[in-house]
Amino acid sequence: MDNSITIYVLSDSIGETGEQVARAAVSQFYPCKFEVRRFPYITSEDQIVEVFEEAVNEKSVIVYTIVIEKLKNYVVELSEKYNIPSIDLMTPALEALEKVFGYAPKRESGLIRRLDEKYFRKVDAVEFAVKYDDGKDARGIKKADIVLIGVSRTSKTPLSMYLAHKYYKVANVPLVPEVPIPKELFEIDNRRIFGLIANPFKLNEIRQERLKSLGLNNNANYASIDRINYELEYSKKIMEKLKCTVIDVSNKAVEETAGIVIEDMKRNFGENF
The missing domain is CATH 3.40.50.2300 (Response regulator)
Known part of the structure; x- marks a missing residue:
C-alpha cells in the first residue's frame, strides 16, 4: 500500500x-x-x-x-x-x-495580515512613547511623528500614550525653567511640535493632588501658584520661539486634545503622516 x-x-x-x-x-x-x-x-x-x-x-x-x-x-x-x-x-x-x-x-x-501589521505598529508606537517619555532621550525628538512640550501635569504622558494607540510615535519633553531645552526641538519641522498649556489654578489642583499621592506636603513650591505662573510664562516664551501650535488643555479630555493634534497633522502632512 x-x-x-x-x-x-x-x-x-x-x-x-x-x-x-x-x-x-x-x-x-x-x-x-x-x-x-x-x-x-x-x-x-x-x-x-x-x-x-x-x-x-x-x-x-x-x-x-x-x-x-x-x-x-x-x-x-x-x-x-x-x-x-x-x-x-x-x-x-x-x-x-x-x-x-x-x-x-x-x-x-489578507485581512488578518493587515490586522497583524496594525497590531505591531501599535506596539512599536507604545514602546516609542515609553522610551521617549518625559524627555528621557532627546534623540527621540527627531524620530517622532509628534512632539509634545509643556510644563509638568499638562497631560503630556497620557496624550502620548493615547496617540500611540492611534499608531503615532510621540516624544514628549517637559519644560522646566532651570533645565535647558533640547536643541533638537529647533532642528525639526515645528508643525510636528505641540505646546500644551493649562489654567494655573487647574494645574495647582492637579499638582496638589499629585503631592498628596506621593505623601508629600502639598504646600511645596512645585504646587504654588507663583511657581506655576512662572513656569507657564517660561513655557509660552519657548513655544513662541518654536512657533509651534499651542493647545490649552485646561478643560479638554485627552481624547479631545488628541483629536486636535491629529487633525492638525493631517492638514499639514496628509492622511498618512
Whole structure:
C-alpha cells in the first residue's frame, strides 16, 4: 500500500493557516510520507489550473483558504473535474459567523495580515512613547511623528500614550525653567511640535493632588501658584520661539486634545503622516 501523499495548500493570502491545519491533520495518520506544497497569493483561475494539473499526477489532496467567491468556486469545480479531494477551511467558519452576525463576510483576502501589521505598529508606537517619555532621550525628538512640550501635569504622558494607540510615535519633553531645552526641538519641522498649556489654578489642583499621592506636603513650591505662573510664562516664551501650535488643555479630555493634534497633522502632512 502506497502510504505517501502530497497536500497542496492554496490561499489568496500567505497560506500559513492552511499549511498548519494540513500538517496537523496528516500527523494523525503517522507513519506516512507526506509533502506539503504551499501556493500563496492565488489571484487568478490560471494559477489554480496549474496546481490541479500538477496534483492529478500523484496521490494528492487540495486544502484551501480562499475567501474570494469566484476563485473558491473554481477550486470546487476543478476538484470534481480532476477527482481530487479538496477541503475548504474557510467557508464553514464564515457561514457559521454569518448566521450569528446576520450579515455577509467581506470576502477580502489578507485581512488578518493587515490586522497583524496594525497590531505591531501599535506596539512599536507604545514602546516609542515609553522610551521617549518625559524627555528621557532627546534623540527621540527627531524620530517622532509628534512632539509634545509643556510644563509638568499638562497631560503630556497620557496624550502620548493615547496617540500611540492611534499608531503615532510621540516624544514628549517637559519644560522646566532651570533645565535647558533640547536643541533638537529647533532642528525639526515645528508643525510636528505641540505646546500644551493649562489654567494655573487647574494645574495647582492637579499638582496638589499629585503631592498628596506621593505623601508629600502639598504646600511645596512645585504646587504654588507663583511657581506655576512662572513656569507657564517660561513655557509660552519657548513655544513662541518654536512657533509651534499651542493647545490649552485646561478643560479638554485627552481624547479631545488628541483629536486636535491629529487633525492638525493631517492638514499639514496628509492622511498618512
